[in-house]
Amino acid sequence: MIVLFWAFIATILIFQLLAVDEYDLPKAITYSSMITGTFAVYVHVVLRKIIKKYIQTKRISSLIFWVFITAIVASTILTIEDYAIDSFLSHDWNKHKETMLPQFFGMLMATILISGIAYSFELYRHHIETLKATQVLKDSLNELEVKSIRQQLSPHFTFNMLNNLQFLIQKDKNEALKLLSQYSKILRYYVYESQNKAILLNDEIAFLKTYLELEKDRLKDEAKVDVDISIEPNSLKIAPFILSTFVENAFKHLSIDSKWTSVFIHYKENQLCMNVQNTYDNKIDSGKNQQGIGLEQVTKRLQLIYPDKHVLEFDKTDSVFSVQLNIKFD
Structure with missing residues (x-):
């Protein structure tokens, strides 16, 4: 010029x-x-x-x-x-x-x-x-x-998986092998898929389904877990750990007495809608915010990656913490 x-x-x-x-x-x-x-x-x-x-x-x-x-x-x-x-x-x-x-x-x-x-x-x-x-x-x-999220794979979750494996190896080896296979998928996702700036939305959903199955197996009859995931076939990409952070947070802060969580994810007409709810204990969480470091990080990432293309809302009512996320894809 x-x-x-x-x-x-x-x-x-x-x-x-x-x-x-x-x-x-x-x-x-x-x-x-x-x-x-x-x-x-x-x-x-x-x-x-x-x-x-x-x-x-x-x-x-x-x-x-x-x-x-x-x-x-x-x-x-x-x-x-x-x-x-x-x-x-x-x-x-x-x-x-x-x-x-x-x-x-x-x-x-x-x-x-x-x-x-x-x-x-x-x-x-x-x-x-x-x-x-x-x-x-x-x-x-x-x-x-x-990188911070990848390096902070919940120790609580990992210890629970190892304890379950130890118990199942003695009781049901086939069930233990199944659990070990699922857990290896979780680890592989954290270590390898997260290296990419963007991954297929279908891969993130597949990871969440595996994670939810593991949590269901871990909690057994202790908690009620409602899952409603409906995704149209697509080739869209999403930043890793955007959706999974909200699900992990729900199980991390699950109430001790009344354990219930709900995961709702729908994708239609270039609009991804996610709602995650969980019961929490008012007494335990009264002195600290349910929105911990993980949610702070994912909020910042959404602002950086999807500016003006997402809506994120948090709500606390009747001992239920709710997250509503909508992302508009081009």
Whole structure:
């Protein structure tokens, strides 16, 4: 874009000069090349450094002052250059002296105009760089949070699985092998699938179904677990651990006395709807928020990954904690 811009300026100047009788093509190219080259050096060596400095500090008054000062200096150099070129080409060093002052003001106007264009380009460049830096920061934050989630596979859940395995190995080896197979799928998902920035929605759902089956087997008759999952065939992708975090949170904070949880997930017409409810103990959770670190992290990730495309609501009523999540896919 920079090369094309200066080539355009040089070409326009050549055509202007060719309209004057005393300029032929070689003279017009020589004059245009020198004047355009001086403008380019002024913009890229001097002006851009000043603009960059004061854009970052947002000191507009200082920016205007220094641009005006440098524009005067550049216009003076361009006027002398213009006089020297015209005098050399016409072989008359006294012919153009009386036109130097009008030439100076003409060059000053041109310099200020080009300075304004350079400022616009630099402001646009600064805006793009800021957007890129912000996006890199968001991606880094998202990756760190995913790694954190991956490394925090619930110890409580793991210990329960190991205890169940120990008990089933002695009682029912076939059932123990089945449980071990399901648990290995859970671990594989945490270790491998979570390395990706996005996974298939169907894989996340398959993981949740396996997780829910494990929790049902673990809790047996101690808790009532209602599951309603209906997903249309699709090839959509979703960030890992978005849905599973809410389900894990429900079992983590399950009430001691009245154990009940409900998981409702439907996908239709590019809209994913998820509702997770669980009973919780008021006395135990009165001094701490049900929305722990896991929910804080997933809330931030939703804001980063699906801005303006999701609705997330939490609700506490009658010892029941509820999460409602809607995600709109393009």
